[in-house]
Amino acid sequence: MNSTVDRSPRSTQQWQAADAAHFLHPFTDFKALAGKGSRIITRADNIYLWDSDGHKILDAMSGLWCVNVGYGQRALIDAAARQMGELPFYNAFFQTATPPAIELAELLSEVTPPQFQHVFFSGSGSEGNDTVVRMVRRYWDILGQPDRQVIISRHNAYHGSTMAGASLGGMAGMHAQGGLPIPGIVHIQQPHWWEHGRELGLDREGFGLMAAGWLEQKILELGADKVAAFIGEPVQGAGGVIVPPDSYWPEIQRICDKYGILLVSDEVICGFGRTGHWFGCERFGARPDLMTFAKGVTSGYVPLGGVMVGDRIARVLIDQGGDFNHGYTYSGHPVACAVAVANIRLIQQLKLVEHVHDDVGPYLAQQFAALAGHPLVGEVQTCGLMAALQLVKDKSKGTPFSSELEMGMVCRGHCFGNGLIMRAVGDRMIIAPPLVITRAQIDEMMALVRRCLDLSLADAQRQGWMG
Ligand SMILES: *Cc1c(COP(=O)(O)O)cnc(C)c1O
Numbered sequence: 274m275n276s277t278v279d280r281s282p283r284s285t286q287q288w289q290a291a292d293a294a295h296f297l298h299p300f301t302d303f304k305a306l307a308g309k310g311s312r313i314i315t316r317a318d319n320i321y322l323w324d325s326d327g328h329k330i331l332d333a334m335s336g337l338w339c340v341n342v343g344y345g346q347r348a349l350i351d352a353a354a355r356q357m358g359e360l361p362f363y364n365a366f367f368q369t370a371t372p373p374a375i376e377l378a379e380l381l382s383e384v385t386p387p388q389f390q391h392v393f394f395s396g397s398g399s400e401g402n403d404t405v406v407r408m409v410r411r412y413w414d415i416l417g418q419p420d421r422q423v424i425i426s427r428h429n430a431y432h433g434s435t436m437a438g439a440s441l442g443g444m445a446g447m448h449a450q451g452g453l454p455i456p457g458i459v460h461i462q463q464p465h466w467w468e469h470g471r472e473l474g475l476d477r478e479g480f481g482l483m484a485a486g487w488l489e490q491k492i493l494e495l496g497a498d499k500v501a502a503f504i505g506e507p508v509q510g511a512g513g514v515i516v517p518p519d520s521y522w523p524e525i526q527r528i529c530d531k532y533g534i535l536l537v538s539d540e541v542i543c544g545f546g547r548t549g550h551w552f553g554c555e556r557f558g559a560r561p562d563l564m565t566f567a568k569g570v571t572s573g574y575v576p577l578g579g580v581m582v583g584d585r586i587a588r589v590l591i592d593q594g595g596d597f598n599h600g601y602t603y604s605g606h607p608v609a610c611a612v613a614v615a616n617i618r619l620i621q622q623l624k625l626v627e628h629v630h631d632d633v634g635p636y637l638a639q640q641f642a643a644l645a646g647h648p649l650v651g652e653v654q655t656c657g658l659m660a661a662l663q664l665v666k667d668k669s670k671g672t673p674f675s676s677e678l679e680m681g682m683v684c685r686g687h688c689f690g691n692g693l694i695m696r697a698v699g700d701r702m703i704i705a706p707p708l709v710i711t712r713a714q715i716d717e718m719m720a721l722v723r724r725c726l727d728l729s730l731a732d733a734q735r736q737g738w739m740g
Contacts, residue, residue: 285325288313299434312689317344320707320714322694332694333704333718338510338542339573342619343709349574352615356608365394365605374605377613381581384551384617388560389581391591394604398541398567399433401578402504405563406437407599409502409535412586415594421501424537425491427463431511432504432539432565441504444511459495461487463509464517467652467663471671481518485525492532502535502563507553510542513698514661514705516654522557535586537563541578545569546620546708548657549630556656562586572616577609625708629657636712640719647723648739649730658708662722664700664729667740674700674738683732687725695722 283291289310297303298311313325320343322330335341342349356373363371374394382390393408395401406424413421426432428443439447440454443463448454462469462484470480492500503525509515529536538561543553547569550556554564562585567578582590590597603609620626638655644662645653651665651673664681666674674680681697688695696703706718733739 285313286310288325319343319345320710328692330692330694331714331718331721333706334694334696335705335707336573337568338547338705339568339571341545341547341569341708342572342616342623342625343707346572346574346616346619348615348619349572349612352611353575353608356611360607363607364602366600371605371607371610373607373610373614377605377610377617380614380617381579384621385564385581386552386555386560388562388583388585389564390584391582391587392579393582394577394579394606394610395567395601396576396603396606396609397433397578398539398565399435399438399578400601401541401565401567401580402432402441402539403435403437404580404599405502405504405537405565406441408563408580408582408586408590408597409537411594411597411599412535412589413501415589418498420499422457423495423500424458425488425495425500425503426458426460427505427509428460429463429465429512429515430460430504430506430509430539432506433541459491461491463512463515464521465509465512465515466518467671477518478520481520482524484517485521485528488525489528489531492528492534497532497534500532500534502537503529504537504539506539506541507543507557507559508548508656508659510659510705511698513701514654514656514659514703516656516659516661517557519557522554522559526559535562537561537565539565541565541567542569542659542705545617546626546629546657547659547705549626549634550657551626570616571609571613574616575606575609575612576603577606577613579604620708623709629708633708633710633712633715634658637715640715644722644726647726647730649726649733658710659705660703662702662726664702666733666738674733676700678736678738680729680733680738684725684729687728688721691721691725691728693718693721693725695725 292311293307314322315325316323322332378392381392426441430443432438432441440458443460464484466477466480538554540552544566548556554561562583564581571577634657641653641655641660644650649664650662651671652663654661666672681700685697
């Protein structure tokens with residue numbers, strides 16, 4: 274067989290040239306990246322990555338918020354290989370099922386809050402949120418209230434990148450391309466105290482109640498009989514690790530209950546131990562009717578997503594719904610489900626949720642709190658194994674840098690150069706390391722974070738950007 278694809282090991286430049294010639298990356302300025310060249314990641318172990326030049330990098334973002342059990346876990350690798358050999362694929366459309374999909378459905382019912390006894394599988398978080406839209410509208414149809422169509426979400430939320438996912442999300446840059454959001458999706462302001470509460474002179478908890486109140490205002494404005502559901506991430510991830518005040522979610526729950534509106538918790542990042550609880554809604558005191566999951570369900574080893582369906586909705590769909598005309602070729606993919614089962618059992622065996630809750634979560638919080646004294650840091654937030662640092666020009670007044678300086682990107686550049694993956698969302702530096710991280714590794718990570726902050730500060734001072 275002739276092939277034009279070269280299979281011999283290549284140099285970094287050769288990889289970069291082929292990448293630039295053929296691979297359109299997600300959320301990327303194609304021309305700018307082609308000019309610069311991608312970093313080629315070739316292998317990984319535990320919390321570390323290696324690039325094609327042999328540099329070792331501490332992955333403080335768990336890939337893309339997903340590699341919760343760390344890289345190189347034998348149990349997941351073996352589960353995939355075993356399942357591929359036995360039955361690489363069969364669908365769940367033709368009144369059939371496969372053992373891994375059934376086992377995973379059962380296991381998910383066990384580890385999720387008690388109202389969840391059913392699951393609908395998808396291939397990703399975005400698809401899971403498409404399912405959410407289909408399902409909540411179908412629910413109200415079946416109940417004879419087809420006018421209940423509108424789903425309320427928040428600005429600066431992230432719910433994926435399909436038409437429905439990007440519409441549910443509140444990213445202005447995404448809505449600006451392709452005529453989004455689709456009809457029937459509206460947004461309220463996010464519970465981001467640093468952005469929206471500070472200048473009002475409110476304390477965090479007072480602001481949390483106010484931010485939840487925006488939901489009630491929106492419901493009254495639209496008419497409760499038009500509103501199907503509210504969706505939110507327990508902690509906004511891609512928006513910049515925005516940890517809501519503790520008062521927020523219980524008040525959201527109260528408002529949803531008052532108007533009979535469905536509550537959807539997008540647990541794609543917060544699920545499977547990230548917050549120090551199995552699911553973020555448990556940390557924040559909400560009882561959702563639907564939960565979207567993906568990422569951490571397989572620790573990213575293979576793609577899988579889905580929606581946990583609470584009894585309130587499941588009973589209606591099952592008892593009165595007839596056919597639900599929705600599903601994906603890979604709903605319940607046996608290899609993905611086998612890996613998810615192995616992943617969840619490993620989380621249980623290693624007691625990773627307890628590890629985050631009792632040990633490394635509080636330790637990370639303590640270490641990050643100590644950064645609050647750094648001249649560049651205006652606000653520090655942590656929740657379980659997620660953390661954010663707000664970079665500011667003037668610490669005493671909390672003045673932001675002007676956005677064209679791209680201070681976050683300056684800092685991210687130093688992280689890249691010093692073997693640390695930390696992400697910049699505007700001027701908010703964020704991390705979400707693998708849940709298997711140890712205290713000693715947190716120390717190692719914090720030394721890199723400090724070094725990168727110091728280098729960024731030196732840059733800003735040299736340029737005259739501070740104060
Ligand atoms: C990543 C993410 C999604 C989308 O998941 P994909 O698998 O990328 O489609 C949805 N919701 C949240 C909260 C996410 O972080």
